[in-house]
Amino acid sequence: MKKYIIDIISNNIPRSLVLLIDLLIVAINFIFTYFISENFSKELDFVKLIVQLPYILLIALISFVIVGSYKGVIRYTGLRDTISIYMGITLMSCLFIISNYLNERIDFSPAYILTISTIIVLFLLNVMALITSRFLFKFVYKSVLKKSLETINIMIFGAGELGTIVYSTLEKENAQRNRIRCFIDDDPRKKGKTIDRISIYGLEKIDEDYVKSREIKEVIIATDKISQKRLLEVSDKFLTLGVKVKMVPPVVNWVEGDLNVNHIKEIKIEDLLNRTPIHIKNPLIEEEVNGKVILVTGAAGSIGSGIVEQLTNYHCEKIILIDQAESCLYDVEQDLIRKRKRNVACYVADVRDINMMEMVFKSHKPHMVFHAAAYKHVPLMEANPYEAVKVNIAGTKNIADLACKYKTDKFVMVSTDKAVNPTNVMGATKRVAELYISSKNKVDNCTKFITTRFGNVLGSNGSVIPLFKKQIADGGPITLTHPEITRYFMTIPEACQLVIEAGSMGLGGEIFIFDMGKSVKIIDLAKRMIKLSGLEYPNDIDIKITGLRPGEKLYEELLNDGENALPTHHKKIMINKSESFNVQEKIGLIEELIHLTDPENNIQIVEKMKQIVPEFISNNSIFENLDKK
CATH class of the missing domain: 3.40.50.720 (NAD(P)-binding Rossmann-like Domain)
Structure with a gap:
């Protein structure tokens, strides 16, 4: 049974089925509203109910089609989907009022006239039922599917706007695999608070016991206000704890201004060098x-x-x-x-x-x-x-x-x-x-x-970083000409x-x-690259000193x-x-x-x-x- 449910909810439900379910909910709500308006009397006019029900469903169908409230992917329901449902129900109520007015003017049939109280009650019931049904489905999807698949426990470093965007993206795009265990932030005003019931801690709270007890696998650096020095400290701590470190790219690199899971990449050695990127903006370039x-x-x-x-x-x-x-x-x-x-x-x-x-x-x-x-x-x-x-x-x-x-x-x-x-x-x-x-x-x-x-130049053909990456991939050792050699990057x-x-x-x-900036000690760069690969120096990958090559300097x-x-x-x-x-x-x-x-x-x-x-x-x-x- 569980497998059957997973197969259903893992695929997008057809829009026509969503629309049909919405109309069914409206029908049930109208019947319930009809009973309320008649004070649950035993002498109900079922003929009137049968006449009005198709009329109600027709108005609802027109409203939902115009607004398109049934087109959203239900397991990703969010604020925009909620607003869309609300607009559809509001339009339906407005059409009832307009229909009442036209019926009274042309004296068509009193059976199609709804009282204001009926319209209000039906509006409230539809708002609660339709929105609740969406989030109920989303909850079932997340809980059932997460239990059936192996989840990855993740921490997010950064409890600001970028951190919440990453959280929302992970929840929306990859909810079945990722579980956010906590947020981490350096701002003392945020520590001890929560985001969507997820705690915010300081970095000092994260130690080996915390990582092991919660089986943390990854941390995502989601802040654009971190200095290069602090990034180095944070990443070194997480790598030492055996946690994979990932980074969110700058907003300008997001496709059409939206973040998706594929944008979040593992941190690279280029990100950890003691170097603040330099941005040049000179209008004279265009002129030249x-x-x-x-x-x-x-x-x-x-x-x-x-x-x-x-x-x-x-x-x-x-x-x-x-x-x-x-x-x-x-x-x-x-x-x-x-x-x-x-x-x-x-x-x-x-x-x-x-x-x-x-x-x-x-x-x-x-x-x-x-x-x-x-x-x-x-x-x-x-x-x-x-x-x-x-x-x-x-x-x-x-x-x-x-x-x-x-x-x-x-x-x-x-x-x-x-x-x-x-x-x-x-x-x-x-x-x-x-x-x-x-x-x-x-x-x-x-x-x-x-x-x-x-x-x-980082990553250029024949430079030291691609060489070290290849040597690590081959199982080592990394060859270094001198332990004191330094370079600018x-x-x-x-x-x-x-x-x-x-x-x-x-x-x-x-x-x-x-x-x-500061020159980088190549042996430190090599050790960081070993850590980034999920390995340990010297147990997994060793560094072999080969001696200066012909013409090579210790420093530039x-x-x-x-x-x-x-x-x-x-x-x-x-x-x-x-x-x-x-x-x-x-x-x-x-x-x-x-x-x-x-x-x-x-x-x-x-x-x-x-x-x-x-x-x-x-x-x-x-x-x-x-x-x-």
Whole structure:
């Protein structure tokens, strides 16, 4: 019998059946009202009752169809459904009064005239019976189905508006699986109170005994007022207690402004880094890019594709995508097609190919260039200086020279904090590229050259977080080069915002630097990722120290010696006015470096880079001997 009931209520009851039940309830209420109006007399006029009953049901049918009170999913009945039922019953009562008036005017039949007292009593009975029937069904659905299925006991951190929305969403969309055991809030005014008879506690109340006795499986962080530091403390406590931590996304990410269960995701390591997201709102960006042709190199990479995605939110005349990674560029193109972004053109091309690059510039004459194409992996570039120079330096020179030739308004280069006092080939090539861009700005007045520097980008291809995730999935161990190594982190959207902001703000010659908060100790990041995976360090997943890789630093910097950071209108963005140098000498040395065409003579290539960038001191590398000379 229970299984039969579950099968019925687990599926949506047909609307026609709901309407039929509603009409049946109205019929019963009218019969009861008729008995009341006749004072339960034994000498009732059943003929009159039989005549009036179809009339009552007809008016009720018309009212319910007009209002649509029968269309709601009964097991999800809420305030709006209640209002809909009330409106239907009110309309029915109004139609009775109008019918009475018309009957009296045309003297049709006194059998169809209802007394005011009958209309009022019928109204009250229908309100109580129809609304009660809805909530009674909802109660039966929740109680019977919850007993038949395994439930998940959940806590909600946040007893404010967002917390109550999460509670309502869980109750409505997934009532058969979730059971809210308590709310948790830091506000002392809320502690000890209840929401829908569910208690609100402070975090100090939640301990191992509470979690075990109530078999708590999950906690949902449902507050947009929590600081990054507090989020870290809260999540660490819950993870230590063996409770899965989930988060509600920002309201702007809800589909059509409504939250659903699928929006609530497990907390990620990106959410727990000691970093407050930076939001840039600059109306000048629209002025800079709307109606313009924008070229993005490295458009299939993490930063390049992020820049393209954000640019498509504006009204650019055309966005030109260049990348040599065919498959990745195809993925970006297909994503843009799915989003119906038609003002794009994709080229599978290499920034080292000057002929191909000139064809693109000649065909499209871009107003602005975002140069994100580069090799970025430190150990690989340490072993392949020739390729690093050809792409990171010669490729940058090609695009910069063409920007001047075709009178591009602005050239924005994506650089890295590894270019600051570099200890590896990759960082040194990016520093040389910075110097060339700075030199071009000083000797050519046709284009405004701008540089942006960031730290590590969360989730980018080949970054530490995807690597750690894979190692955890494989059962460990996590490999770490040094227990004291630290890094700055930022998200891909933030990095791309910075680049676009720089394009609108820059006047030429600046290096824009992001205030990236505190650097993160990588071993702490690894331990948190193990916790987030529901595992324990070192019992389940160990961390293995492998030693610094060639060219790797213990920590990164944002400014070179001799550089000074100045504030901008945005408190999180600084401008570095780079140190003075002999422009013609630097350009000459860079051209000599580019023309070193022997891929086997890495010593000569690195030696020339050290001449261009005197602060380039190799670390844990075969090129350390060059520094001794």
